Amino acid sequence: MNIQQILEERGAKVTSQRVALARIMFSRPQHLSADALMDLALQAGVRVSKATVYNTLNLFAECGIVREVNVDGKKIYYDSTITPHHHLYNVDTGELTDLPTDAVSLTDMPKLPEGTEAVGVDLIVKIRERRG
Amino acid sequence: MNIQQILEERGAKVTSQRVALARIMFSRPQHLSADALMDLALQAGVRVSKATVYNTLNLFAECGIVREVNVDGKKIYYDSTITPHHHLYNVDTGELTDLPTDAVSLTDMPKLPEGTEAVGVDLIVKIRERRG
DNA sequence: TTAATTGCAAACATTTTGCAGGTTC
């Protein structure tokens, strides 16, 4: 994945912050909040502001190179993996992990309202530590 | 559904605010944010504060009589229907509607990590107005 | 009577915005 090329195709400028944030984001499969990405960037010696982190994540999402995951209604997580898959969310630990699509059989799409089209399907299996 | 009884069973007090908010919430199947519920309450002449609306919705969720729906990472919606079902979310209009479970075939549960148990499954089909 | 609940305002957390200065093409 060439972030430079993706930005150019979109008519967006190739700035050092965008390249640096992309390098961190796509270094491995992960789920990062804006805050967490900012921390990783600062730790890596990348000088970047909060506003730019938010702007950049929104830009990446619009470009379709990250996927937003809403799991707790509080903060947005950005998933560096965009191939179709589901999520496992541990409500006790806050841990968010991927679930291959074949782990759940989701066969057919429902009939959608007139004049609408599907954008995507988000499936989150919520788990917790076993009690008792 | 007897809200009075549910509160008593939980050892929570039966207050006029809780009863009034429950009456509005469960008057029909709907998806309400805290803000929207507060507006409906005020319109209905119920004197209630923002803090109490939030407290009450959290209480109802803990009692399992409403279901939280996280759809946009910004605000939490509370669903007055708790029988298993999925959701259709129109990203253009913000409209959130129910989808019967049989509209999508979700056959088997994935293997869960050791020591965890499923709390629930949230499936949201995101749609938009058709383009072009 | 007492323990829980309410309301208010202030605190909090996350995300967005306005604008001056800096950078990319």
Next chain:
DNA sequence: GAACCTGCAAAATGTTTGCAATTAA
């Protein structure tokens, strides 16, 4: 050099909290 981007601080949301006054049991 023109348009875009960044950083900062302030604003905008949505939600929670602290505490005095009120209410249910």
